[in-house]
Structure formats: structure tokens, C-alpha cells
Amino acid sequence: xxxxxxxxxxxxxxxxxxxxxxxxxxxxxxxxxxxxxxxxxxxxxxxxxxxxxxxxxxxxxxxxxxxxxxxxxxxxxxxxxxxxxxxxxxxxxxxxxxxxxxxxxxxxxxxxxxxxxxxxxxxxxxxxxxxxxxxxxxxxxxxxxxxxxxxxxxxxxxxxxxxxxxxxxxxxxxxxxxxxxxxxxxxxxxx
Amino acid sequence: xxxxxxxxxxxxxxxxxxxxxxxxxxxxxxxxxxxxxxxxxxxxxxxxxxxxxxxxxxxxxxxxxxxxxxxxxxxxxxxxxxxxxxxxxxxxxxxxxxxxxxxxxxxxxxxxxxxxxxxxxxxxxxxxxxxxxxxxxxxxxxxxxxxxxxxxxxxxxxxxxxxxxxxxxxxxxxxxxxxxxxxxxxxxxxx
Numbered sequence: 084x085x086x087x088x089x090x091x092x093x094x095x096x097x098x099x100x101x102x103x104x105x106x107x108x109x110x111x112x113x114x115x116x117x118x119x120x121x122x123x124x125x126x127x128x129x130x131x132x133x134x135x136x137x138x139x140x141x142x143x144x145x146x147x148x149x150x151x152x153x154x155x156x157x158x159x160x161x162x163x164x165x166x167x168x169x170x171x172x173x174x175x176x177x178x179x180x181x182x183x184x185x186x187x188x189x190x191x192x193x194x195x196x197x198x199x200x201x202x203x204x205x206x207x208x209x210x211x212x213x214x215x216x217x218x219x220x221x222x223x224x225x226x227x228x229x230x231x232x233x234x235x236x237x238x239x240x241x242x243x244x245x246x247x248x249x250x251x252x253x254x255x256x257x258x259x260x261x262x263x264x265x266x267x268x269x270x271x272x273x274x
Numbered sequence: 275x276x277x278x279x280x281x282x283x284x285x286x287x288x289x290x291x292x293x294x295x296x297x298x299x300x301x302x303x304x305x306x307x308x309x310x311x312x313x314x315x316x317x318x319x320x321x322x323x324x325x326x327x328x329x330x331x332x333x334x335x336x337x338x339x340x341x342x343x344x345x346x347x348x349x350x351x352x353x354x355x356x357x358x359x360x361x362x363x364x365x366x367x368x369x370x371x372x373x374x375x376x377x378x379x380x381x382x383x384x385x386x387x388x389x390x391x392x393x394x395x396x397x398x399x400x401x402x403x404x405x406x407x408x409x410x411x412x413x414x415x416x417x418x419x420x421x422x423x424x425x426x427x428x429x430x431x432x433x434x435x436x437x438x439x440x441x442x443x444x445x446x447x448x449x450x451x452x453x454x455x456x457x458x459x460x461x462x463x464x465x
Binding site for chain 1: 334336341342343344354355356357358360365366395399402403404405406407408409410411412413414416417418446447449
């Protein structure tokens with residue numbers, strides 16, 4: 084079994100050793116080199132990606148500029164939910180921001196695995212609820228805060244983002260140009 | 275059975291007449307007068323609200339100002355997902371923006387109902403996926419668009435919002451002051 088997958092499955096006490104082996108056999112783990120595109124705008128997506136190691140970045144191309152909408156780090160799932168129940172084409176790009184190891188799930192496999200592993204339904208529901216909570220929190224924060232407050236939130240709670248992601252990608256992620264982010268950083272350093 | 279609940283359940287062919295009756299018996303339907311608070315900042319929330327008729331508004335209080343983060347109209351669920359698996363106190367207010375009829379769900383009831391109605395698990399999962407998709411789309415749009423583009427998106431796709439919600443609440447929802455929204459509306463009328 085892939086060592087990252089083994090470490091991930093070890094977190095779940097819900098699964099018996101047999102169920103763990105079944106998951107290890109059925110879950111597909113792929114490694115994507117930094118810069119590899121997993122999804123491109125216009126693709127018909129039917130897969131979801133769960134990051135075991137590394138980082139994925141989602142962005143939208145607006146007037147030729149990349150606007151980063153999300154980063155997915157370890158233990159986070161990159162799923163475009165609007166395409167899950169209604170297959171449709173992607174509006175975003177999804178690219179490996181680092182060399183990244185993922186579980187690659189396709190909708191077609193899922194129902195089979197669910198019927199063999201009833202406990203999986205609850206595990207994925209809880210993970211989806213937690214992810215949904217994070218996305219809601221991010222939307223609420225984005226609406227109610229200034230770009231400077233958004234940058235401070237990252238400094239305080241998600242420092243790994245500053246260590247692993249280039250500045251210009253963080254800029255669009257908090258809704259400013261790279262030049263504005265430089266000014267924000269200078270102001271914060273002076274304080 | 276509450277007529278709004280009956281009309282809602284009629285949408286689902288997944289349920290047998292007996293299951294429909296069971297749902298009708300167990301789901302709690304409440305009517306909230308316009309202006310009633312369903313959740314206040316600091317509350318320990320364990321309930322979710324599914325709008326059958328009317329509208330709920332979520333907002334955050336920032337320096338004494340209400341910043342509207344979401345509206346929930348018919349067939350939309352107001353759930354603060356970060357509190358579902360990890361009970362915690364609300365950061366937002368949830369208020370009836372109109373006289374509103376809701377299904378009020380408490381986590382404690384849910385597991386009982388799920389075990390009696392296996393089909394319910396799938397129905398709620400699909401609804402959650404669709405809601406998640408909408409929230410992701412809104413976050414993506416908020417990050418990648420200007421306030422003027424956000425207002426145009428509402429004009430084009432969610433006109434009911436303009437008909438049912440006061441301007442000043444729409445202003446913070448698209449991330450501007452009421453004065454800026456007035457200027458945006460004038461510019462768009464001139465074009």
C-alpha cells in the first residue's frame with residue numbers, strides 16, 4: 084500500500100483491518116509532478132482529488148490573469164461539487180502547486196465501494212460537512228474583511244501557505260494585485 | 275400535514291407513501307415572523323433550517339455594522355456546517371427576512387430518522403452536494419469579480435433577490451457600502 088495512504092487510513096478507527104485492506108486495494112493513488120494539470124477549464128470532470136501529500140491550486144482565468152480561488156493541502160479534498168450530481172464542464176483549472184500525492188476518486192467507483200463499506204458513507208459525509216464548514220467560513224470572512232485582514236488571518240492561522248506558496252498567487256487569493264500585497268506586507272512589517 | 279411541507283415532499287419520487295407520511299409526521303415545521311431571530315451570535319447551534327416559503331438572512335456584526343453573508347430562499351438550507359460535527363457557538367445571526375416557513379431539523383432527531391428511512395441519506399447527501407456547489411461557485415465568483423459584476427450577476431440570474439431584499443442588505447452582500455451600490459446602479463441604468 085502507498086505509505087501516504089497507509090498513514091491516512093490509520094486515522095480511522097471506524098474500519099476493521101479487512102475494510103482497511105479493501106480500501107487500500109480500491110483507492111487509486113497517483114503522484115502528480117509540480118505543474119501538472121489535473122483539471123482544465125472546459126473539462127468534463129468526474130473525479131475528485133484528496134491530497135495525501137503536497138498541494139493543489141485551483142484558479143480561474145480572468146482576462147488572461149490567473150485568479151487563485153483555493154489551495155488544497157494535506158487532508159483536504161479538491162472537489163467541484165456543482166459537477167458531482169450534475170455533470171458539467173469545469174470553470175476552473177486545478178494544478179499541482181508542489182509534487183503532490185492524491186487519492187483520485189471517480190464517481191463511478193464510489194457507489195460500489197459504499198455498498199461494500201457502509202462505514203465509508205458516514206466518514207465521507209463528516210469530511211464533506213467539515214469541508215463545507217471551511218468553505219462557508221472562508222466566504223463569510225472574504226465578504227466581511229479587508230484584504231489586509233485576510234492576509235493577517237493567513238499569517239495567524241495558515242502560516243504554511245506563506246511558506247509554500249509564491250506571493251503573487253496569494254495576492255489573487257486574498258483579492259488584490261501583487262503590488263497591493265507588497266504594500267500590505269510593508270505596512271504590517273512596520274507595525 | 276403543513277401544505278408547504280406536502281408540496282416539498284411531492285418533489286421526491288424516492289419515498290413511498292408510507293415513508294412520505296413518516297417524514298410528514300417527524301419533520302418539524304415552524305413559521306417565523308419577519309424579523310424573528312433564529313440564531314444569534316454566540317448561540318450554541320444544533321439546528322438547521324430548510325426554507326419552504328419565505329427568506330432567511332445570515333449576517334455578521336462587524337464594528338456595529340450588519341454585513342450580510344447569505345440569503346436562503348425557498349428550497350435552500352441554512353446550515354452552519356462548521357458547527358455540525360463540532361458543536362460550537364455561532365459567529366453569525368440568522369433572521370427571518372420575510373415571514374418564513376421552515377423545516378427545523380435538530381441533529382439529535384436526524385440519526386433516528388435516517389435509520390428508519392435509508393433513502394433519506396442519499397436525498398440529503400445530494401442536496402448537500404448541490405448546496406456545497408453553490409457556495410463554492412459564490413466564493414469563486416466573489417474572489418474573481420468586481421462589485422459591479424456581482425450586482426450584474428444578481429440582475430441576470432437572481433432577480434428575486436432585488437425584488438424581495440432591501441438595497442442596503444444587498445450592498446454588503448456584494449461587498450460594498452450602500453452609497454457605492456447606488457453609484458453602481460446609476461452607472462448600469464445609464465448604459
